[in-house]
Amino acid sequence: MFELKGYLQTRRHAVNREIERFLNTLPYQSRVVEAMRYSVLAGGKRLRPILCIAASEAVGDGNATVVSASCALEFIHTYSLIHDDLPAMDDDQLRRGKPTCHVKFDESTAILAGDGLLTLAFEVLADLGLRQSRSDRIWMKVIQILAYRAGVGGMVEGQMRDIGTQGTPLGLSQLKALHRLKTGALIDASVATGALLGGANAEQEQALRSYAGHMGLAFQVVDDLLNVKGDTRLTGKAVGSDCAKGKNTFPALMGTSASEKYVIGLRDQALQALECFDKKAAPLRAIAHYIIERNR
Amino acid sequence: MFELKGYLQTRRHAVNREIERFLNTLPYQSRVVEAMRYSVLAGGKRLRPILCIAASEAVGDGNATVVSASCALEFIHTYSLIHDDLPAMDDDQLRRGKPTCHVKFDESTAILAGDGLLTLAFEVLADLGLRQSRSDRIWMKVIQILAYRAGVGGMVEGQMRDIGTQGTPLGLSQLKALHRLKTGALIDASVATGALLGGANAEQEQALRSYAGHMGLAFQVVDDLLNVKGDTRLTGKAVGSDCAKGKNTFPALMGTSASEKYVIGLRDQALQALECFDKKAAPLRAIAHYIIERNR
Numbered sequence: 378m379f380e381l382k383g384y385l386q387t388r389r390h391a392v393n394r395e396i397e398r399f400l401n402t403l404p405y406q407s408r409v410v411e412a413m414r415y416s417v418l419a420g421g422k423r424l425r426p427i428l429c430i431a432a433s434e435a436v437g438d439g440n441a442t443v444v445s446a447s448c449a450l451e452f453i454h455t456y457s458l459i460h461d462d463l464p465a466m467d468d469d470q471l472r473r474g475k476p477t478c479h480v481k482f483d484e485s486t487a488i489l490a491g492d493g494l495l496t497l498a499f500e501v502l503a504d505l506g507l508r509q510s511r512s513d514r515i516w517m518k519v520i521q522i523l524a525y526r527a528g529v530g531g532m533v534e535g536q537m538r539d540i541g542t543q544g545t546p547l548g549l550s551q552l553k554a555l556h557r558l559k560t561g562a563l564i565d566a567s568v569a570t571g572a573l574l575g576g577a578n579a580e581q582e583q584a585l586r587s588y589a590g591h592m593g594l595a596f597q598v599v600d601d602l603l604n605v606k607g608d609t610r611l612t613g614k615a616v617g618s619d620c621a622k623g624k625n626t627f628p629a630l631m632g633t634s635a636s637e638k639y640v641i642g643l644r645d646q647a648l649q650a651l652e653c654f655d656k657k658a659a660p661l662r663a664i665a666h667y668i669i670e671r672n673r
Numbered sequence: 674m675f676e677l678k679g680y681l682q683t684r685r686h687a688v689n690r691e692i693e694r695f696l697n698t699l700p701y702q703s704r705v706v707e708a709m710r711y712s713v714l715a716g717g718k719r720l721r722p723i724l725c726i727a728a729s730e731a732v733g734d735g736n737a738t739v740v741s742a743s744c745a746l747e748f749i750h751t752y753s754l755i756h757d758d759l760p761a762m763d764d765d766q767l768r769r770g771k772p773t774c775h776v777k778f779d780e781s782t783a784i785l786a787g788d789g790l791l792t793l794a795f796e797v798l799a800d801l802g803l804r805q806s807r808s809d810r811i812w813m814k815v816i817q818i819l820a821y822r823a824g825v826g827g828m829v830e831g832q833m834r835d836i837g838t839q840g841t842p843l844g845l846s847q848l849k850a851l852h853r854l855k856t857g858a859l860i861d862a863s864v865a866t867g868a869l870l871g872g873a874n875a876e877q878e879q880a881l882r883s884y885a886g887h888m889g890l891a892f893q894v895v896d897d898l899l900n901v902k903g904d905t906r907l908t909g910k911a912v913g914s915d916c917a918k919g920k921n922t923f924p925a926l927m928g929t930s931a932s933e934k935y936v937i938g939l940r941d942q943a944l945q946a947l948e949c950f951d952k953k954a955a956p957l958r959a960i961a962h963y964i965i966e967r968n969r
């Protein structure tokens with residue numbers, strides 16, 4: 378039996394250490410960096426970096442370079458949270474149990490902190506790529522996938538649809554498409570990045586990205602469920618806030634119990650995608666269970 | 674005598690054609706892409722892409738790949754304009770003679786359009802890098818410089834200082850430092866990118882970046898001067914808007930006439946930096962004159 382708790386903890390610590398290092402070496406330690414630091418270090422689960430590391434471990438080894446690269450995923454994740462929380466967007470006051478960036482600082486600082494984190498992600502990856510003796514091509518592919526999935530080919534388009542359809546009921550396929558972009562895209566990029574840096578062959582990469590596709594959707598359905606019936610003290614978000622905003626969610630569309638069944642089906646498909654891997658994929662398997670059972 | 678008008682026109686057309694092509698091949702042609710298109714195609718001078726192309730021509734040839742890569746600079750420039758114009762930032766209604774992005778669309782769309790353009794810049798460069806048979810290393814360096822200069826190592830920090838110091842008088846060295854970041858950083862990245870892609874050696878790269886350093890500052894001083902005494906019909910911006918906001922500007926600090934002399938000194942230093950180049954640097958030289966004589 379794989380011991381996930383210790384695994385998550387050691388990986389999270391390694392990622393946090395690297396994040397701190399990147400932030401400390403920024404050329405200015407100014408107000409905007411303070412805001413970037415505040416949001417990045419607000420205590421996230423580091424799920425995306427850990428998925429990247431675990432994917433690289435499934436095919437190779439999760440070495441220090443992969444840990445460094447995985448921070449780019451957290452920078453992009455945090456940038457998207459900061460911008461999504463803005464008054465013009467979701468207008469959220471609470472994130473990870475703390476005041477959101479624009480509440481703690483102000484709107485202009487929050488916009489710039491997001492912009493700073495987004496660019497930092499690419500800077501970090503280019504820096505790492507230039508420092509390696511092995512093929513730059515893999516690093517260029519990492520940057521390409523991440524830029525594509527963070528932009529109009531993923532998160533930006535997903536967020537646009539999310540905001541644009543509030544109050545307008547979507548069908549299930551539209552809701553899935555929205556969340557494949559908004560949430561799924563970065564989870565896909567996380568796993569794809571780990572696969573590339575771990576040296577996955579084409580077949581392994583495809584299997585890992587199939588895993589990521591199912592997990593990305595499962596993650597969002599669980600998020601929606603936690604917004605309906607979660608504990609604010611654990612989730613750090615106000616319960617029922619999605620519903621109050623007229624957001625399209627899986628529980629609203631399918632009902633709570635069907636959503637819970639749907640999540641289990643997604644998890645099983647994700648696990649099935651990992652069948653071609655040996656015990657080195659144990660962390661990825663355990664994370665699949667963890668994601669749907671989490672309460673925060 | 675170098676004929677700049679025709680040069681700028683052919684390069685601008687080439688850049689615009691590529692920009693259109695990149696926008697047309699985005700995976701979704703949705704509201705956010707419409708907003709990106711609106712702002713990018715609002716009729717800018719394409720100065721940054723043209724500086725990139727001219728720098729590459731000074732040391733090598735400005736081939737089609739350089740033209741494609743140079744679009745990334747315009748995407749980043751436009752993203753920064755969109756975000757800077759937001760109500761929480763400079764709250765500008767008019768840009769290039771047209772309603773700003775958040776006025777034409779709305780705030781959330783404008784934030785996302787900026788985010789989309791910023792990521793698109795890196796996607797385009799990674800795509801181009803992967804398509805070349807020659808060294809990926811140069812492309813990785815291009816991405817690194819651009820990410821660094823767009824982020825906290827340049828534009829983001831510059832804009833933060835610009836907003837944070839409105840109403841607080843700065844000294845000349847602080848104002849210069851601010852604009853080396855806010856405006857100069859992307860002009861530096863434009864020239865540096867062109868130098869790298871043109872195959873500059875270390876000495877040439879240094880000379881070109883010295884040129885860019887002086888031109889970046891000159892560009893901003895002229896911008897400030899146009900805001901004081903320019904023609905709104907030409908500049909597309911409201912005259913006196915900087916002053917009304919209590920912005921720190923060169924004319925406010927040094928006076929109009931000293932600012933005009935300062936610009937000429939900067940131009941001369943920029944031209945001096947180009948002394949080691951032959952007539953292939955004629956476009957860069959002509960642009961130095963153009964930038965300080967422009968009326969828009």
